Amino acid sequence: MSQAPTVRIAIDAMGGDRAPSIVVSGAQMAAERLKNAHFILCGDEKQLKPLLAKKPLLQSKATLVHAKDSIAASDKPSHALRHGKHSSMRYAIDAVKSNKADAVVSAGNTGALMAIARLVLRMLPTIERPAIVTSLPTIRGELVMLDLGANVQCDSQNLIQFAYMGDVYARCLWRTQNPSVGLLNVGSEDTKGHNELHNAATFLKHPKSGINFHGFIEGDDISKGTVDVVVCDGFSGNIALKTMEGTVITVKTFLERTLRSSLLSQFAALLLKPALSRVKALIDPRLYNGAMLVGLNGIVVKSHGGTDGVGFANALCVAHELVTHDYNRRVSDALSDHQKEIDVAARLDQAPPS
């Protein structure tokens, strides 16, 4: 059996709330899991060298690239573009551009990452802006959802492109053969929602689209796992995602209050501890950490800024999977196969409703 080719991942070692320490410990965990990975750690040598010295396995699989600057969480994208030329984030993205890396992972400033990646890597043909895609837990397992906030207003062309990008994402991550795709709406009937959704649905349900289109879905279908891929505009996608996060925290808070409310409850909670930690693991946000900025001409994965080593390692594994399964080539192929029909569908957005 031939060896798998090396997957080279550039890392913005200075991005995130607790960088570079959690970045290095995440990379160490990923190095243990991913036999064929090589890491290009971009950041402050003085901070990184002593951290790396304690992780011989990672050291044997990593190259250090010194970057004297880093981009702050509060920096505006325009500022990061102009003044971040020698930042760890910029160097990591540059490594993909110059083909020294196959993907880049950063836990830093999302707006800056998007702006620099757009400038340096450019977009895939026919795509105007990156979208944010990630996987999420459901009752039935996981699903893929996009856009999660990059595109506040979307026309039917955007939504159709998201459908292809999500479809390929599910195929790459889970080796699913024919993922089902749903369009997020305020009802499942054909007449619900706005024109852009109707035109996207008309396109997607046509057998020639090659998409296994389920139809419209509603907010409660997300965590029910009704479909494998949820497609939505970035405004409602972001609100749905944050609402889910907030609701989980609220239910957990109610539960914890209850478990502390009496001695009897405290005793029962003790008995339940192992079982409850299994529930916690199912919805552990670290396991779903690693959102891809899709539509860029390069694999760019955003880790949550507040994650720990486990979460960062997961983001590295997502990047590794996307490279291994040739995500961007497959998306480009799917889009170019259908671009003519997508253009026709998008033109209908402007037509008066029939």
Place this chain on the structure above:
Amino acid sequence: MSQAPTVRIAIDAMGGDRAPSIVVSGAQMAAERLKNAHFILCGDEKQLKPLLAKKPLLQSKATLVHAKDSIAASDKPSHALRHGKHSSMRYAIDAVKSNKADAVVSAGNTGALMAIARLVLRMLPTIERPAIVTSLPTIRGELVMLDLGANVQCDSQNLIQFAYMGDVYARCLWRTQNPSVGLLNVGSEDTKGHNELHNAATFLKHPKSGINFHGFIEGDDISKGTVDVVVCDGFSGNIALKTMEGTVITVKTFLERTLRSSLLSQFAALLLKPALSRVKALIDPRLYNGAMLVGLNGIVVKSHGGTDGVGFANALCVAHELVTHDYNRRVSDALSDHQKEIDVAARLDQAPPS
């Protein structure tokens, strides 16, 4: 002390999945709670009379109005408008129009209720379409949220009007003095989201608006209870609401599976039963049942179609509170006090971004 004036509530006795039985049992519970209420039960005499005969208290506080038809859950609003002239829903709405009732409550078809109420009662001045408002549980108590799905696309005028309607709703329901109002967005920074949101925010944060404006909030702020009133377009509001519902069900399902997973867990679950039912009660959807269709020239409350007597009684209590605290007059006053400035704000939606 003078007696509180009678509040007359017209009820669509045939609307909802288990009508008329749950409607009558809900009215009985409300009759016990609301000393000064009188109910006008519209529906099929043959079914209602025997049900009423078993509830002497309700019978003493109710008038029966026979309606030979009823509107089905599957009827299109246009069909209900044309063919529902002798339906229980229509008669109940007509009772408000002819000033025989102060409010109407229905657990029937939402689209039909909205269409018939618009036709019969008309809108308040300057309002184009009803919005849907309800209260929801949060970590800190409850909040009011609107629009929950009636207005798929909203301009800044709609959003500002929702702010006033939500503000008065919170004042009526909880006697809050100065409820805080937040605009749902994809980030809390001023630059986030679209033009309509920015224009609405500019208006609301001006001291002259009279609104205690918190600023932009995100999806997770809903269940955190960051504000008392959440204002949003009907598309994202509906998605947030349904996503919350779905997430609660998912977490509950995970938990139940865990509690059944071993004998030890089953034993612990038994000990926790009273505590867990307190958590359940906190998020019991029946307690938040009763969404008002605001903007209509009359108090119209929609009960969830699948609710039981407890939930229907709650919807009746919501209607009773809104009448008692003179909801529609207070909304009209607030809107007419600010309509000129609202018009100015709305005109900015069309201006190119500065």
